[in-house]
Amino acid sequence: MMTKLNRDILYLIFQEINEDKNSLFSCLLVNKFWCKLIVPILWRDPLKYINSKRKDKLNIIYNIITLHLSEESRNFLKSKNINIIPMEQQKLSFNYVSFCKYIDIIAIITRTLSQRKLLREELLKLFISECSNIISLETSSVEYIRDPISFPFFRLQVSSYPIYDYPGANISLSNLCELSCRSDDHCSIFCGLAKICRSIEKISMIIKQDNNYLAELINVQNKIKYIKLFDASDIIYQYSSNLKDIFHVLEKQAHSILYLNLRRIDPFFPFSKFINLETLILYLFYDPEDLRAAVFSKLQILELESISLNIATNIIQNTNGNLWKVKIDVYSFETSREYIQAIYKCCPNIKYVSIYLNNQNLDDDVVNFLINCQHLEAIEIYNENFDGKKFFNLLNL
Numbered sequence: 238m239m240t241k242l243n244r245d246i247l248y249l250i251f252q253e254i255n256e257d258k259n260s261l262f263s264c265l266l267v268n269k270f271w272c273k274l275i276v277p278i279l280w281r282d283p284l285k286y287i288n289s290k291r292k293d294k295l296n297i298i299y300n301i302i303t304l305h306l307s308e309e310s311r312n313f314l315k316s317k318n319i320n321i322i323p324m325e326q327q328k329l330s331f332n333y334v335s336f337c338k339y340i341d342i343i344a345i346i347t348r349t350l351s352q353r354k355l356l357r358e359e360l361l362k363l364f365i366s367e368c369s370n371i372i373s374l375e376t377s378s379v380e381y382i383r384d385p386i387s388f389p390f391f392r393l394q395v396s397s398y399p400i401y402d403y404p405g406a407n408i409s410l411s412n413l414c415e416l417s418c419r420s421d422d423h424c425s426i427f428c429g430l431a432k433i434c435r436s437i438e439k440i441s442m443i444i445k446q447d448n449n450y451l452a453e454l455i456n457v458q459n460k461i462k463y464i465k466l467f468d469a470s471d472i473i474y475q476y477s478s479n480l481k482d483i484f485h486v487l488e489k490q491a492h493s494i495l496y497l498n499l500r501r502i503d504p505f506f507p508f509s510k511f512i513n514l515e516t517l518i519l520y521l522f523y524d525p526e527d528l529r530a531a532v533f534s535k536l537q538i539l540e541l542e543s544i545s546l547n548i549a550t551n552i553i554q555n556t557n558g559n560l561w562k563v564k565i566d567v568y569s570f571e572t573s574r575e576y577i578q579a580i581y582k583c584c585p586n587i588k589y590v591s592i593y594l595n596n597q598n599l600d601d602d603v604v605n606f607l608i609n610c611q612h613l614e615a616i617e618i619y620n621e622n623f624d625g626k627k628f629f630n631l632l633n634l
Contacts, residue, residue, distance in 0.1 A: 302343075344377070365400055415440075416434075416439070427454045431454040444468050517538070546571065573595065581602075588613060
């Protein structure tokens, strides 16, 4: 009989409860052995387990992290009149920084401090040298505003800390898998990451203009699975795309992309190339022609806003029966009958669905919908002057 759980089993158990901070904190106090297993889990993303709006909690994290700075870094900061050392020098029980996977924590714990630039740079160097496996990066967290005095006639100039050139970057950034960025971020951050990163799978982008440096970073990734893109450009072009380079490389990656979330994208996005999508989320304001004929045979989740029911119906008809969630907020009820027919004919596994009812479609189609969709768990109803009593009578058939 096994008298104690071995390390691997305990680690798997703690991974299963990693969302439950109270349980983790309780396990932390059981004994030293358990403590050694749980501390790396808590410090993977320490802000996940505290209220980041509470300054006292952030100060604790800040003090622990700054205790990892080398004597050389401390002396350098002191020479710049930045005194960051806590009142009492404490001996650390762990190299906590080495467990961190999210470098964005630095911007958060220093956001209220004066003279942030030099301090952040030293902390970024610390993280790059000590963290062997950073998995997530928001480019805004490694940017700073250059001295506006140097650019009196221009808007504020933003630059990026050259984290890709810091000692250890080839190791710490090589497994980066999540990136949040803007197309107008400083080009150096995209160039630098493109030389190191090949495993980015999840990219969230705010696009203001085309950017061939960002496009190249996307292009060199092995297998992108998740794309979230918000087009923040001022102009929607009618005859050619404003984002040719970015669209081109996304098209090259299309076969591996499983999740696509687009908000206000220009009309030339190549929807039909993304044949392996499992989740499609769109917020558009127009009906893209390429979307009418696109086939998404593996699609499971469809969410549409500010798009016609006609397009929604086309998409549903071009799936292969795998849809289990259809959430739609449209501006017209005109083809609600065809839409309901598409749901009950093409979505045998539907669990959550938005439906559009009026007195004209409260007939056999609604009955067929209720009979054929046997796995329904929730219905979101939009109505246009319909007989609610008649609908609830249908539910009781």
